[in-house]
Amino acid sequence: MKVIAIIFALIAVGMIFWYLEEIRSRDSNRGNYDSPPTATSADNAPLGSIHNLPVPEAVIQAKIYAATNVGIELGKIIVLTAYEKNWPDGCLGLARADEFCTQVVTPGWEITVQAKGETHIYRTNGDGSVIREQ
Numbered sequence: 001m002k003v004i005a006i007i008f009a010l011i012a013v014g015m016i017f018w019y020l021e022e023i024r025s026r027d028s029n030r031g032n033y034d035s036p037p038t039a040t041s042a043d044n045a046p047l048g049s050i051h052n053l054p055v056p057e058a059v060i061q062a063k064i065y066a067a068t069n070v071g072i073e074l075g076k077i078i079v080l081t082a083y084e085k086n087w088p089d090g091c092l093g094l095a096r097a098d099e100f101c102t103q104v105v106t107p108g109w110e111i112t113v114q115a116k117g118e119t120h121i122y123r124t125n126g127d128g129s130v131i132r133e134q
Contacts, residue, residue: 061128
């Protein structure tokens with residue numbers, strides 16, 4: 001009976017090692033596919049920089065908005081901060097004159113970027129489809 005238990009234990013250990021090797025080989029092959037690069041808070045940032053971290057879609061949209069408005073390349077926009085916020089209305093708390101805003105709490109982001117040495121603060125909704133400069 002002990003021999004059978006030992007055989008089953010060895011088989012289980014072997015299966016665990018096989019599974020871990022499969023995971024490791026899948027992870028090492030991830031970069032070999034033609035997938036788009038993950039958006040980060042600052043392109044061309046030094047390796048190991050906090051600016052190489054992936055960012056939410058709303059932050060990407062704010063970077064695109066800033067690059068378009070300032071007239072520079074997207075990679076030259078640096079995200080300084082990105083905080084999740086709950087805005088008081090659909091206009092993200094920045095209603096324009098004679099503008100009607102939905103009166104519902106709107107989850108989103110407050111994003112501070114640097115472009116051409118200037119700081120810009122943007123408010124977005126959750127997915128970045130609505131952007132307003134503060």
